Amino acid sequence: MEIDKNTKYDRQLRLWETSGQSRLELSHICLVNATSTGSELLKNLILPGIGKFTIIDDGVVTQERISGNFFLSKHDIGKQLASSLCGKLNELNSDVKGNSICKSLESVLESEPHTFWSQFSIVAISDYVAAPRLKALKDILWSQRIPLIVVNTVGFYGSLHLITSETTVVETHDPARLYDLRIDNPWPELQELADSVKLDELSDTEHAHVPYVIIFIKALQEWRNKYGSPPKNYSEKKQFREHVVSMSRDIRTETNFIEASTSTHRALQTTEVPASIQALFDNPNVQNLTKSTPAFWVLLCALKKFTEANNGQLPLPGSLPDMASDSESYIKLQTVYKDKASRDQQQFTEYLMQMVKEIGSDQSQFTNETISQFCKNTHSLHVTSGTKKSYSTSMIENMISGFNSGNNSDEVHLLAIYFGILTLNALIEKSNSPISESNYDELTMLFIDEFAPGVTQLPDAMKSVFKEIAVHNSRSYHNVCSFMGGVASQEALKLTTIQYRPLDDLYIFDGVRSVSEKFKV
Known part of the structure; x- marks a missing residue:
């Protein structure tokens, strides 16, 4: 049975409306490396209805891979990883079309022109990619203004880096956004409406249904006539609130004045360009x-x-905003605001x-x-x-100096996790073999060589982070993969719908201590 899209996507339409859903349905997401984290990332994008997805991976399904991936089973062992995962993910949403490319990223970069990547809205790399290939892909996507998401999971740690030259968002859905009511500077039609309301001539019922915007305009004008300028300090604002209360005939029963007395900050907003x-x-x-x-x-x-x-x-x-009023008064006020907005537009x-x-x-x-x-x-x-750089020297300096001064704050600890992950990837590229606890010394020495050549000895707290990475070097702990895949997909949704504020531009997660933080590279 075919389900109507408005019904199927009802909850998310309340978040980003039809405009966001339309952009989502036109998007094409590319995943490089069919890892557990990558699977979770795509799952969370396929269910809300992206248009297409493509998986690039030349690996085959092994027992190790199915142990941390809910979308693969023993029946997939020996098959191409990208095509097996693509087939399973395609079953999640019939509106979404999946495609697999059973090649390595290196092969695709060598065989395909740069225009190949222009078909994608976002490219996501899950876990390890050799530095030369990562740089090559960064350069291609940067020049085409295509966002790149690099997400890593190692043991109970994770990081996400959003790489894009520029992000612009109109519909930010800012929870701190204030209503633009222009009470301090009403335009002629709004002033005329306020002047037409004679509070002293209204019946008790009518008086209890005057919208508080009108109450505020009158109260602020009376204040200005008496004091010359709007309330500025706490004492004056308190007096203004008391003045609003005094305008009520019975503050215990007049809901509109009760609302006004608790919303005087709206009356005192200054109309200006932020x-x-x-x-x-x-x-x-x-x-x-x-x-x-x-x-x-x-x-x-x-x-x-x-x-x-x-x-x-x-x-x-x-x-x-909603406010206590009778329908006729509210509609009159609403019409004045809508007409002004239409003229401005x-x-x-x-x-x-x-x-x-x-x-x-x-x-x-x-x-x-x-x-x-x-x-x-x-x-x-x-x-x-944004920046194409994976880190800055100031991040290293802040981390080292923080540890050396005995500062074991979450921020310093999380930076150690991030550089531990970067160092692990560098060690994998250098040794071209699996990493285990026995590689701990190599890991610490490589960090010094690659990132901090002026350092002779790592602080003990930093060593413990590197030890954790060496011991728990698995990239398929499903709870962490699921979490990081969820975080990455959330950022991808922001970018595809062009709504809400995306990450700027690095996120680090510590599953051992259950803390996380974002950083600017």
Whole structure:
């Protein structure tokens, strides 16, 4: 029986709506190395409905591989790993198409042109890849602006590195976002609506259903008439709250005034361009638009022109919080906000289309939906710049100095885990053989040679981390693989839907101490 997609994906549509789901269904995810972690990563992307996936791996299924992978069984032993895993994963969701390439990454890099990789939305590497191949793939994907996720699991440790030149997000779903109500600076129509409400002339029932936006506009105007400027310090804000309460006929029963008394922070918001958005206006991408400039920066340039023409105000999103009110009063207020938002969006669109015409950009990428979502989210736009480097010297210095000073904080300990994983991968490449507890001394010496040549002796706390990696060097502890696969898939979902703020840009997990942290390389 065919299931309607709105029913099938009901829960996730509440998270990223149809726009996010549409992007997800158009995505093509590539997994390099069919490991347990990689299997979990793909599982968590196939179930919500990515478009396609491709697995690249030249290995065969062995007893060791099936022991840590729920998608493989003894019947798969001896078969191609990539095709066996692909077949099992294809059963999870009939909407998703899977493909396998039973070749090594090295072979694919040598035989395929760089354009081969352009078909993918994201490439994920699960666990070990030799440094030369990793660098080659990084360079290819970086030039094509395709995100690369490198996820490693070793014993009870894990790391995830998101490598992309730039990430831009419009729909961040920022939980700290405040409603833009413009109570401190009402436009003429909003002021007219507020003035039309004569509190003294209302019946008790009508008085108890005045939306608190109207209450705040009146209260703030009365305060300004008396004191000249809005409340600034704690004492003044407390007095303002008391003034709002005094406007009620019975604060015990008037729900609208009770709400107002607990929400005075909304009345005291300043209408201005956030510093983070102001900083984006100064970005070179905004200053130097060309035909090939990504759409986000063209939109941002139009936004800058809009704010310059509107006394430093962003387009009004037009959304209102729920509040105690009768339907008629709330709808009147809502209409005033929606009409203003519509006018702002129209003005913004005019600036945008003028700009698109001047630079010769593709107008079709700026749909009404794209413009509408941008105008609704201008307060919380998110931009990060990445790096191809796996680490920085400051990370090593902070870790070593932290251990030497007796600082065994979670941050220092997690950095030791990350460099332990990097060193393990380097040792695998150097020795070309499995690593065991007997390789502990080699592991510590290789770290010094590769990452810290000026260090003669590792701190004891750092040695214990390396010891743990040498002893528990398995990459198939399923609880850790499942967790790291889940974290990696979450980041992939953010990138494919272009919603929520993705990792910037390194995540490290310690399953022994149950702690984790993110770092900026």
